[in-house]
Each structure stands twice: as C-alpha cells, then as structure tokens.
Amino acid sequence: MRKILVIGAGKSTAVLIKYFQDKSISEDLHITIGDISLANAKTLAADHPKTIAITLDVFDQNSRKEAIKNADIIVSMLPARFHIEVAKDCLRLGKSMVTASYVSKEMKELDEEVKKKGLIFMNEIGVDPGIDHMSAMQVIDRIRNQGGKIILFESFTGGLVAPESDTNLWNYKFTWNPRNVVVAGQGGAAEFLQEGAYKYIPYHKLFRRTEFLEVENYGRFEAYANRNSLKYQSIYGLEDILTLYRGTIRRVGFSKAWNIFVQLGMTADDYTLANSEHMSYRDFTNSFLAYSPTDSVELKLRHYLKIDQDDIIWDKLLELDIFNNHKKVGIPNATPAQILQKILMDKWTLNEGDKDMIVMYHKFGYELNGERKQIDATMVSIGEDQKYTSMAKTVGLPVAMATLKILNKEITSTGVQIPITEEVYAPILKELEEYGIIFNEKEREYLGYNPDGVKG
Numbered sequence: 001m002r003k004i005l006v007i008g009a010g011k012s013t014a015v016l017i018k019y020f021q022d023k024s025i026s027e028d029l030h031i032t033i034g035d036i037s038l039a040n041a042k043t044l045a046a047d048h049p050k051t052i053a054i055t056l057d058v059f060d061q062n063s064r065k066e067a068i069k070n071a072d073i074i075v076s077m078l079p080a081r082f083h084i085e086v087a088k089d090c091l092r093l094g095k096s097m098v099t100a101s102y103v104s105k106e107m108k109e110l111d112e113e114v115k116k117k118g119l120i121f122m123n124e125i126g127v128d129p130g131i132d133h134m135s136a137m138q139v140i141d142r143i144r145n146q147g148g149k150i151i152l153f154e155s156f157t158g159g160l161v162a163p164e165s166d167t168n169l170w171n172y173k174f175t176w177n178p179r180n181v182v183v184a185g186q187g188g189a190a191e192f193l194q195e196g197a198y199k200y201i202p203y204h205k206l207f208r209r210t211e212f213l214e215v216e217n218y219g220r221f222e223a224y225a226n227r228n229s230l231k232y233q234s235i236y237g238l239e240d241i242l243t244l245y246r247g248t249i250r251r252v253g254f255s256k257a258w259n260i261f262v263q264l265g266m267t268a269d270d271y272t273l274a275n276s277e278h279m280s281y282r283d284f285t286n287s288f289l290a291y292s293p294t295d296s297v298e299l300k301l302r303h304y305l306k307i308d309q310d311d312i313i314w315d316k317l318l319e320l321d322i323f324n325n326h327k328k329v330g331i332p333n334a335t336p337a338q339i340l341q342k343i344l345m346d347k348w349t350l351n352e353g354d355k356d357m358i359v360m361y362h363k364f365g366y367e368l369n370g371e372r373k374q375i376d377a378t379m380v381s382i383g384e385d386q387k388y389t390s391m392a393k394t395v396g397l398p399v400a401m402a403t404l405k406i407l408n409k410e411i412t413s414t415g416v417q418i419p420i421t422e423e424v425y426a427p428i429l430k431e432l433e434e435y436g437i438i439f440n441e442k443e444r445e446y447l448g449y450n451p452d453g454v455k456g
Contacts, residue, residue, distance in 0.1 A: 096406050156249045355390070364377070
C-alpha cells in the first residue's frame with residue numbers, strides 16, 4: 001500500500017482527491033486528507049474505503065511531522081506561505097512533495113539538500129503556474145528541436161465564468177480568490193519585452209493597455225499585462241527573445257470598467273478607513289469624491305471620471321449597488337480593497353448551478369529556415385458544477401498526476417523544480433487530454449506584438 005498525504009482541503013482539492021480515489025485500487029493507494037477543519041476533510045473523503053480524514057494544524061509541529069512520517073509522498077494544498085514548513089519536515093524525514101504554488105526563495109534554497117537526499121520537490125504544477133509552463137515548453141522545445149529560434153512568446157490565462165452562467169454586465173464572477181482579483185497588478189509596474197525594447201506599464205495605466213484575443217467558438221477576450229514577464233526569459237531559456245509578454249484574460253470591456261475603481265482609489269490596500277464598519281456602500285463611494293453641498297454622489301462620480309449617463313460602464317456600476325445607502329460595509333478598520341471585495345462578492349459570487357471556465361492562450365513567434373512563423377495555441381476548460389470546477393480540475397489534476405508519476409518513478413530528476421522538462425510535461429499533458437484539457441494549435445502568419453497598431 002502506497003500512502004499519500006494531502007494537506008489542505010480547500011476548493012481546489014476536490015478533483016485531486018477524486019483522481020487518487022479513482023486509481024486507489026489499480027495503483028494500491030491509501031489517501032489521508034489532513035486539514036484544520038476535520039469537517040472539510042471528511043467532506044472530501046466522502047466515506048471512500050481508501051481515504052481517511054484527519055485534523056491537521058500546520059502550526060502543530062508534532063502532529064504535522066507524525067502525519068508526514070507515515071506517508072510515502074506529500075501533497076501540500078495549503079496557502080503558499082505555509083509550504084516551507086511542510087517542505088522542511090519532508091526534507092528531514094526523506095519524503096518527496098508536490099505543490100501547485102510558485103517556488104519561494106526559501107523553497108529554492110532547499111534545492112541542494114533535496115538533491116543530496118534524492119528527493120523531488122515539484123512546484124508550480126497547477127494551472128497558472130503549471131499547465132501554462134508545460135504547454136509552453138512543449139511547443140518551445142518542439143520548435144527548437146526543428147532548428148527554429150523563438151522570437152516571440154505571449155501567454156495569457158483567465159479564470160472566468162462559463163458562457164451559460166454569464167449573467168451580469170461585467171461578464172465576470174469570482175472563480176478563485178476574490179482578494180487576488182481586487183489587488184491584481186499592484187506592487188510595481190508591469191514589465192515586458194516588445195520587439196527588443198523593455199516596456200513598463202504603471203499600475204494606474206494597467207487596465208487601459210489591453211490586448212484583444214479571439215478564441216474559436218468562445219468569441220473575443222481582452223488581456224492586461226501581468227506584473228513581471230521578464231523572469232520567464234531565464235525559466236524558459238529565452239534570453240535572446242524579442243517579445244515576451246504574459247497577461248490575464250477577461251471579457252472585453254471588463255478592464256475599462258475596472259479602471260474606474262483604480263482611478264477612484266478603491267483598490268488601495270495600504271491604509272484603513274475610519275468608521276468603516278458603519279459606512280454604507282454609498283458612503284464608501286462618496287469618500288473618494290470631492291465635497292459638494294448640492295451634487296449627488298452619482299453626479300459627482302460621473303463628472304469626475306467623465307462617464308456619460310448612457311455609457312455601459314455606468315450601468316455596470318449601478319449593477320454593483322455601489323450607491324446603496326442601506327447596505328453596510330460591516331468591516332472594522334477595513335482597507336478600500338477589503339470593502340470593494342465585499343461589495344463585489346455580493347454580486348459576483350457563483351450561484352448554485354453556475355459553471356466556471358479557464359481560458360489559456362499562447363502565441364509563439366519563431367524563425368525557421370529564414371522564415372518567420374507563428375503558432376497560436378488555445379485551451380478552454382469548463383467546470384462541471386460548484387464542487388468539480390474547472391479551476392479545481394486544472395489545478396488538481398496536474399498535481400495528482402505528478403504525484404503518482406513520482407511515486408511510480410516515471411519522474412526521477414531530483415531537486416526543487418517546476419514542470420518545464422520533457423520528462424514531466426510530456427506524460428502529464430498527454431494524460432490531461434483524457435480529461436478534456438486539450439490545446440488546439442493553429443499556424444498563422446507572423447504578426448509580432450503590436451496591439452496598439454504603432455511601432456516603437
């Protein structure tokens with residue numbers, strides 16, 4: 001019997017557990033789900049004969065070590081900042097581990113010791129990061145093996161609402177951590193390469209510099225730049241590339257409307273508002289506008305940001321109820337971002353029966369035999385329901401597959417790593433196709449990066 005310990009029973013864990021359970025007989029697996037909430041762990045275990053649920057507090061060193069010691073491999077589905085404590089225990093106890101999170105500086109520092117012990121610490125094996133790495137490297141390596149040179153790489157991912165559940169003017173609902181949506185893009189300018197030139201987009205301009213994308217059968221989307229695209233030069237071995245850009249996908253029109261919140265200051269998270277718990281939504285909106293003894297909050301906002309009454313953006317703001325004088329914030333010492341998140345959660349939380357959708361889009365520009373060519377690769381995944389969401393599927397499946405392939409010694413390279421080698425990405429991408437996670441590739445004329453229609 002091979003024992004897998006899964007630490008964390010959050011929303012993205014359901015599909016992962018089901019994958020292990022479905023293979024528990026053929027692969028001789030026993031699954032332990034550890035979570036600070038025993039009820040959550042039991043819900044996921046679902047009385048499966050090969051699965052048990054335990055209470056596991058990641059800050060309780062003794063119980064954490066005991067659970068890790070009794071397992072053959074560890075899957076950490078905790079928030080990213082907690083992985084390091086699990087990793088240190090895995091190192092001491094000689095256990096390999098898998099996470100979906102970005103490699104932290106502290107995790108990377110364990111690399112040499114992990115290799116010395118012959119262990120595998122696989123990170124960034126969810127959707128983004130994860131499936132984006134694997135699908136990108138598969139095409140990049142194929143082009144290189146043909147003798148081609150990569151000159152452009154653009155990559156976009158979005159967690160969205162499925163078309164059949166798209167019922168608001170924003171064409172958006174929360175399918176992942178709402179806080180990450182509200183504070184997206186903060187902390188520095190977006191950095192990328194465009195035709196060999198370094199480009200920067202400061203936060204206050206981020207949502208007005210978007211690129212349009214067409215996905216067959218799903219229509220038009222837009223994308224705004226992620227904060228730091230340049231780190232992928234070294235990760236993907238693209239030191240000589242001319243254009244390198246990564247972004248987040250939304251439906252067209254979202255970014256222009258979201259920019260209203262940015263310009264007002266509603267996404268700020270570095271100060272708190274006095275008396276916030278007693279504020280109405282209208283008070284909150286008014287707190288960012290100039291005083292007027294005669295003009296209404298609505299009129300002040302429209303004039304300040306030059307929004308015409310017949311502009312769809314105005315309807316989007318009204319839909320969110322930000323002028324409601326009866327709804328209370330109810331959060332003491334709240335930052336503007338926390339209040340905005342609460343307002344949005346009133347309207348953007350998935351309803352029962354709603355489905356989510358993951359959209360991923362890669363562009364590869366390359367030179368081969370003196371010609372410039374381009375490949376566009378797209379992937380769309382739609383969730384089944386509130387439990388088996390597309391987000392849970394695209395995060396959980398690659399994590400589970402990597403875990404089993406490490407157990408089966410199909411993945412053998414040791415150290416702290418991410419899934420950018422053929423040993424990892426080839427079998428996992430092939431297996432993902434069995435679950436409907438398929439990339440459709442199209443060759444097209446090389447267009448370069450030029451969303452604004454302007455050179456330079």
